[in-house]
Amino acid sequence: MKSIVRRATVVTAAMSTGLVLAACGAGDSSGTDDGPVQLTFQALAFQPESIEANKEIIEQWNADHPDIQVEYLQGDWASVQDQLVTAFEGGTAPDLVHYESSYLQDFADRGWLLDLTDMISDEMKDDIRDGAWDAVTFDDSVYAVPFLLDAQVIFANKALLDQAGIEVPAPDDPWTWDEFAEISRKLTDADTYGVAWTLKDPANRILNLALNFGGEFFTESDGASEVVFGDAEKEVLQRIHDQLYVDQSAAPEAIGMGGSDPLPGFFDGQYALLPKGIWFRQQIMDQAPEGFEWVTIPALKGESQTQAAAPQTVSIAAETEHPEEAMAFLEYLLNAENQATLAKGDWMIPASEGAAENEVLTETPDWPVAAASGAILEQAPFQTVRGYEEWKNKVANPAIEEFFANSLSMDDLGSKLVDEGNAILERYQR
Numbered sequence: 001m002k003s004i005v006r007r008a009t010v011v012t013a014a015m016s017t018g019l020v021l022a023a024c025g026a027g028d029s030s031g032t033d034d035g036p037v038q039l040t041f042q043a044l045a046f047q048p049e050s051i052e053a054n055k056e057i058i059e060q061w062n063a064d065h066p067d068i069q070v071e072y073l074q075g076d077w078a079s080v081q082d083q084l085v086t087a088f089e090g091g092t093a094p095d096l097v098h099y100e101s102s103y104l105q106d107f108a109d110r111g112w113l114l115d116l117t118d119m120i121s122d123e124m125k126d127d128i129r130d131g132a133w134d135a136v137t138f139d140d141s142v143y144a145v146p147f148l149l150d151a152q153v154i155f156a157n158k159a160l161l162d163q164a165g166i167e168v169p170a171p172d173d174p175w176t177w178d179e180f181a182e183i184s185r186k187l188t189d190a191d192t193y194g195v196a197w198t199l200k201d202p203a204n205r206i207l208n209l210a211l212n213f214g215g216e217f218f219t220e221s222d223g224a225s226e227v228v229f230g231d232a233e234k235e236v237l238q239r240i241h242d243q244l245y246v247d248q249s250a251a252p253e254a255i256g257m258g259g260s261d262p263l264p265g266f267f268d269g270q271y272a273l274l275p276k277g278i279w280f281r282q283q284i285m286d287q288a289p290e291g292f293e294w295v296t297i298p299a300l301k302g303e304s305q306t307q308a309a310a311p312q313t314v315s316i317a318a319e320t321e322h323p324e325e326a327m328a329f330l331e332y333l334l335n336a337e338n339q340a341t342l343a344k345g346d347w348m349i350p351a352s353e354g355a356a357e358n359e360v361l362t363e364t365p366d367w368p369v370a371a372a373s374g375a376i377l378e379q380a381p382f383q384t385v386r387g388y389e390e391w392k393n394k395v396a397n398p399a400i401e402e403f404f405a406n407s408l409s410m411d412d413l414g415s416k417l418v419d420e421g422n423a424i425l426e427r428y429q430r
Contacts, residue, residue: 295366
């Protein structure tokens, strides 16, 4: 595991007994005179299969560990940021928190998350991909266990590919961005756009895909971050813009869409290609009309296929009264077998290498594409920038949306991202 430096913590000594006992099935010393240790775990699962998987794992843990009981709390992605800030500030946070890695540094800086560096077992360290660990490691300390990964792939209407004589690429021989542009043009006719880019709140996706051409958007010097906007950062922006307004192979009505909005048009043959996260397989399977054939195209390649590892994570609140018991449950929740079950529930890629080989996942549609996508994920510069979330929400999302609506030039976009962005970042570096 990269970047992790062993250091002594207050919790380490207390853990050695607690973890062993808990792992053996209800350590007798874990309970108290008042009854079993009570822990709360807030999950952000939203798909029925994922919610059920979380609850079943907790039910099994509670049956096997009567002295450490875990209560499932249902969180909501739409409101979780404000909810967690309020809970942490008020001292009412759940013991264990499911979230996403890009928010962790701010929470860690505020002292809200427990440093797990010396609490994670060697088995778990070795099983989870290095790139996933990097995304939860700040100043040599680990503040979460990563478990679900996403990658940007492309879903295709198989009938339209066949009609155009276009072969589905193998994971080890992906389309380049140039090939993708050419194929999108070939698939465009009076009834069909080659591609539908859904570009509502586009900053994360653009910064992610920009890594294909070495676009980093941020540089750091003496611990201070600055926004940069050079040729590498412009590459993906320009390519998508050209598809919209030069090639006219991208559907203009799709740029304001998000989530499952484009699916009716995709199923109706209005869009041949649909770039989305690998998790979108589940949405297609659930909503596709009978007989609709679709296929997953591997991640595109520029100079590389590199994308940002922005895993979903589970952290332990620094205020918990039972850190060793919380860690025992966390190790159980995210062991290889359970990660496979959770990844299947959300149709994502597990951070666990062992989980990726579990038949629970290998038997899902287009799993070879999903599995290969896990290997291209690594930490991106924007993931460690203090103030990134404010820059993204206040500057980048609206400015990039204007650019794709053709109401802002590339030069003006760059000025907004850099000038307004650096003004925000300065406040975080004082």
